Amino acid sequence: MSCYLELAAAQKPLDIAFTLDKNNWNxxxxxxLVLKDIKSCTQPDNPYIKQDFLEHLFINGSKYIMEDNDQEIYIKEYLENKDKQSKVIDPFIQDKLVCIDVRGFNDKIxxxxxxxxxxxxxxxxxNSRNASYYLAADLRRDLPMYKEKxxxxxxxLNNEDRQSVEDLLREGKIQFxxxxxxxxxxxxxxxIKNVIFYHMCFSQEEHNHVAGWAQSNIETxxxxxxxxxxxELNQLLLAGTSPNREQLALFFLLLKKLTEKTNPINITNSQLAQWANIYKIVGIHANNIGIWLDIxxxxxxxxxxxxxxxxxxYLPTTQPKVNLECSLRxxxxxxxxxxxxxxVQIAL
Known part of the structure; x- marks a missing residue:
């Protein structure tokens, strides 16, 4: 049984094989329960059977939600096409688009x-990578008839997996x-028949980007x-990815405290985020702390x-007086x- 200690100590979901038996004593x-085997739930039941793509996608989901900078992609695309878009006037009314306003509905799932x-x-x-994975996984669990859709x-996601998802959606092999x-x-x-804003966007540009997934040639x-x-959720996310002056001041004081005895310090983002949590600095997580350090x-x-x-x-012993606005980040x-x-003024 000692061979299973490492698996148990990891405190991650496990698959357990057992049989039922009677125990006669006194x-x-x-x-x-007679234990037969224990394995990680991410390990294939039969290593000789290749996982299909969707199994791979959901089993390895934790690898794809480490950082939340997805806005960078749509911002880049928006800026690249901004001039072109500003010179085009659409003379047609998209009368096949229907907006269903259910803001504040208490059972979104x-x-x-x-x-x-x-x-x-x-x-x-x-609004985040975490949400994309966990909401999809929850819906697959709750709606087993549609699990493969x-x-x-x-x-x-890496480029290959993203392309695979796009192809499956385009071919109708997945529907949601x-x-x-x-x-x-x-x-x-x-x-595409439905575009659903489960969360608020972070800007009008992003909202327009999402609404653009709807098609004008069919009723959407x-x-x-x-x-x-x-x-409030978006404000909390922005607190981590777009720290303000007060947050950065608290973060600097934390670094100053940590380097009092040893300067420089060797530390990981996860360890630094744990210290920030102890000092109740709002918004900091291991996956966004790099933004704070970059500034x-x-x-x-x-x-x-x-x-x-x-x-x-390393914190220099003499700190210059700085203007935060000098940082592009x-x-x-x-x-x-x-x-x-x-x-927010127009979305709510």
Whole structure:
């Protein structure tokens, strides 16, 4: 049994094979489980049978949700086409688009399940990689009849897997895709009947990008399913990816505290995020802390050397007086926050 200790210590989901047996002891008969084997749930039941693509996609989902920077893709695409778009005036009214306003609906999962049961090809927008994976996985679990019709999509997928998801959706082999804004325009996906805003977007540009998944040549329904609670969720996400002055000040004080005895310090992003959590710095996680460090490094407040997952962080003994606005990364963070505030005014 000692061979299973490492698996058990990992505290991750396991598959257990056992048989039932009677245990006669001291005049009493009880039912017992006879353990036959234990394996990680991600290990194929039969290693000689190749996983199909969807099994691979969901079993390995945790690899694809490490960082949430999917907005970079749609922003790049938007900027590349901005001039072209600004010079085009569409003279046609898209009378086949129907907007269904169910903002604040208290059972979003139930609402989506009803759409799934229609069998209509649907794209569901969510605001993070985590959400794209977990919502798709939950729907697959709750709707086993449609299990093989679900996929998810985000910028964490490698190019090959993203192309496979696109092909499956285009060919109708999957009917429902849960995706971040990384899902691109111009993919020529036919027969999209529903575009669902499960979460709020982060800007008007992103909202237009998502709405652009609807097609003008067939009747397509756009469902506004988000609510006021999603504003708070997006604000929390932005607190991590677009830190403000007060957050950065607290983060600098934490680094100063950590380097009091040893300067520089060798520390991983995960360890640093744990310290930030202890000091109650809002928004910091291991997958976004690099943004915070980049801003301070750009202003020469810290010096960094990265080797693998570990980094050496040095704080100069004499700190110059700096203007945060001199950091392009900080300017971008403030711009993202302001875009969201402007968007909220029209989205809710």
């Amino acid at each position: 005049g009493k008969t009880t039912l017992q 139930g609402y989506i399940k009803n759409i799934v049961r229609t069998g209509e090809k649907s794209i569901i927008y969510v 679900f996929g998810y999509y985000n910028a964490g 895709i849960v995706t971040t804004s990384a899902f691109s325009l111009g993919m020529d996906i036919p027969d 329904k756009i469902h506004l399913l988000y609510g006021s609670q999603d504003r 301070l490094e750009e202003l020469d407040i810290i010096k960094r050397e990265i080797e693998g997952i570990t980094q050496s962080i 900080y300017q971008k963070a403030i711009t993202e926050r302001n875009k969201f505030l402007d968007y």
